[in-house]
Amino acid sequence: MREDHLLPISKKESLLPTPNSRQILRIAINLKELIDTVIPVEFDESLIVSNKSRIINTNVITLARQACGGDISNPSSISKYQAVLIFCLLKVRNWYLSLGDSQLHDYNLYVLRATACQQLCKYIIEEEEDSGEYDYLLINMLCRRYVINENDVDQEPLSALELASDTHALVVIGSSGFQRCQKFLWRGWIIQNRQDPMQYVLAHDFITNTKFWAHFNPERLKCPMYQNALQLFFSVIYLILYTIMVNSKNSSAVQPIDFIEGAFYTFTIGFIFEEMVKWYHVGSYYLNFWNIFNNSTYVLVIISMIVRCISINHLFNIHDPRAIDTLSYRILACASPMIWSRIIFFLDAEKFMGTMLIVVKQMMKESLIFFVLLIFIMIGFLQGLLALDSADGSSDITGPIVGNLLLTILGESSFKMFEEFAYPYSAILYYSYCFIIAVILLNILIALYSSAYQNIVDNATDEYLALMVQKTLRYMRAPDENVYIAPLNLIELLLQPLAMMMKRLNKNDYMVKVMHHHVMTMLYFPVLIVVSIKEVKEAKRATYNRLKRLPPDANELDTPWDLEDGFVDEDADSVFTSNIRKGLKATNAKNRNTMQKQQLAEQEDPYFSVDQAWHENVKNSSQPVDKGCDSGVGWENYAIYEKVCSLKQE
Structure with a gap:
């Protein structure tokens, strides 16, 4: 018996019509008017970025939602226009940053308003997440691409997820709902729409399907997590081939290309072809x-390969082929240091390694300032010394x-x-x-490096989260119907003439899809077995969570303070068992036993348990954070504010 009918259904439609570019522009203009009014002058930034801001309060969030318009009697109309709210706020943030660069006298004010846009995005994302509308938040608000009209020109379609990543909006990226979206994309729980690759849908067929053969599908390799693992695997093989190749030359004679060398060159061509394809699809955003x-x-x-081919080819009439070969x-x-360093780039999913890579990248950017100054100073002194000569x-x-x-730059100066x-x-x-070099410029470089390192370390968590979003989007932004990981993409290239012929004969691409499906199944057979076993176990837990009206990524950790979390997989040893009811019964039985044991242990001493009055006192001891922020006076002044209001009423 299938359990899908028991899964919770979102109150909002999963696929809504898209507002046109002019409507999205009007929503953005309305939001800019709201931010301009709420922040008329420069405030202390802490009043904006605090978790319960008295400036960006509940009233402002409500006005932001109302700025989207729509028929208040029609929930679908409201949802349609509010779906672009995060996207429009991020656009307004870009407008403020542009104004800050062009109007430097009000730079701090515009930066503060840009920060307010991010905070507003964060609060709206949290509200949607608290309401349980995960489908609406993840698909329509964050992953769906929208087009805005700016200066009478429709811009390129972008999603809020892509826009936040491209503009480095760390506050938005660090919000819990945004990170859940990134996690779902990384795990392949949000996938491309088969009818429209530019849109994304929740992969319900994979998230809660506990059948092994449903996951034994090369389509699952579109998941960024699996692509990253396969790329790491092929990069290790590439490194092994390189190591064998450069250390196997034991003769000065020119030797023909052997299997190892040919495989190494084949891998390189495959990697280059992949880079070209992704650059073509993504454009300048892919270049970093x-x-x-x-x-x-x-x-x-x-270059080495071309020189090597010249050395073994007698058509070029080389006088000394051994010198060319050498x-x-x-x-x-x-190229050895660079080939070894490639492995590090696939390990940036780990927080420490990812943070260090961000530091290195930022230091390289900061070095540009040093080298620009150095080049001009060096040219000036060089011209003077050459003139003396x-x-x-x-x-x-x-x-x-x-x-x-x-x-002299390297510290090896000679005065003689x-x-x-x-x-x-x-x-x-x-x-x-x-x-100038030793005292001024080198100290400037050290100061730049120190500043870059400190800035990254101070925001290490947010920078790492932004890195993971960028890493995920690298795989998602280049829509590839058939996932052939380099160097296997050369097989796809060889199959292209056959695919074109089949498409011309059948007048459709159905047979082409079938061909690629079978080819990828054979190529990835061992990988698909591992993927299927892993996903079946995850699907059992995800189905249990959905039956409990929880998000699919809940109960991944069995925490000691929550006695009823976690999941017991009764059929963990059998991946071919799709019955979730055993796991449901086993988990409920475990929770009941845990609660009974806890209650018995607490009842050993009749005076141990605290009374209900203690819990009430704990609730009453909390500060009036929500009321204080909504009133605009702050929770620390709310008691005085409430007293004044009561006196006025008297």
Whole structure:
């Protein structure tokens, strides 16, 4: 008997019509008017970013929802327009940041308003999550792509999830509902709509399906978590091939390309092809520091491969092919640090490693300021020293001058040459150069590194969460109907002519999909077995949670303070058993036994238990946070405020 009919159904429609771009623009303008009015002058930022802000209170949240319009008598109409609320607030935040850059006299005010937009997003996400409308929040508010009209031009479709990641909105990204959305995407619980790959739906068929063969499907490899694991696996193989290849040359003679070398070059071509495809689909958003790092590695390998092919090809009439062959291996040897570093990029799902990678990336960005200053200063001194060299009509020591200036940056300065050349003019210039480099510029670089490290460490958790969202979107933003992980994507490329012919003969792509399905099933057979076993166990717990009206990711941890959480999988040893009722009965029995044991242990001493009055006193001892913030006076002043109000009534 299927249990799906017992699953809770959202009160709001799961797939709503999309407002047009002009309607979305009007909602954003309304929200900007609200923020401008609520924050007319510069406040202390703590009044905005506190969890219970007296500025962004319940009244402001209500007005933000009303700014979306819609028919108040029609819940579907209200839901349709309020679905773009997070997206519009993030757009308004971008407007404020742009205004801050163009109107520097009010920069702090615009930044504060941008912060208020983020806080408002956070509160709205939390409200939707508390209401239990997970489908509506995750699919319509966060994952669905919307188009806004700006300056009479419809912008590229973006979701609130993508917009928050692209603009580094850390407050929004750190909210619990946003992180649940990222977790569902990472695990493959939110997937692309089969009819429209630009939209996403909750994968109910996978989340709560406890049948093994339902998960034995190459479609599941679209899940970012599995793609990341497979990429790590192939990267380790790539590293092993490279290690064997560069350490196996034991002769100066030119040897033909063997299996290991051919496999290494095949992997490289597959990785390059994957980069090109993702860059084509995602565009400039895909290009970042780590992609540039990877592409630099591939360039070195390709150059080495071309030189190697030239050395073994007699058509080029090379006089000394052994020298060319040696050159190819030396170029390849220079890629060793970069190829080993590639492994680190797939380990950034761990918080420590991810945070350190963010620090390194930020330091590299900060280094640009140092190198810009260095280049201009170095060119200025270089021109002066070269002019001194050519003052007598001949340039004799151009090379040593350039070499000395470069070595000075590394701390290997030599004063002897400048004491013997054009003295004292060259000595004055060179001493000044050394002072500027060693005392000023290098200390500026150290200060920039220190500042970058401190900023990242102070916001380590938020930065890590933002990194995970970016990592997830790297897999989701490039819609790929057939998931062939590099270098297996070369197989897809070889099948492309056959696929085009089949599509032309059948007038549709059904047979093409069937072909790719069977090919991927054979390629990923061992992986799919592991994935299916893992997901069947998760589906049993997720189904139990949904039967209990809980989100599917609940009860993952059995905490000591909650005596009725956790899940007992009665059929954990059998992945082919799809009956959830055994697990439900076993979990309920475990909870009953735990509560009975706890009650018996507490009743051993009749004076042990606290009375109900203690619980009431605990409730009464809480500060009036909600009332104080809604009133605008703050919880710390609410008692005085309440007293004044009562006196006025008297």
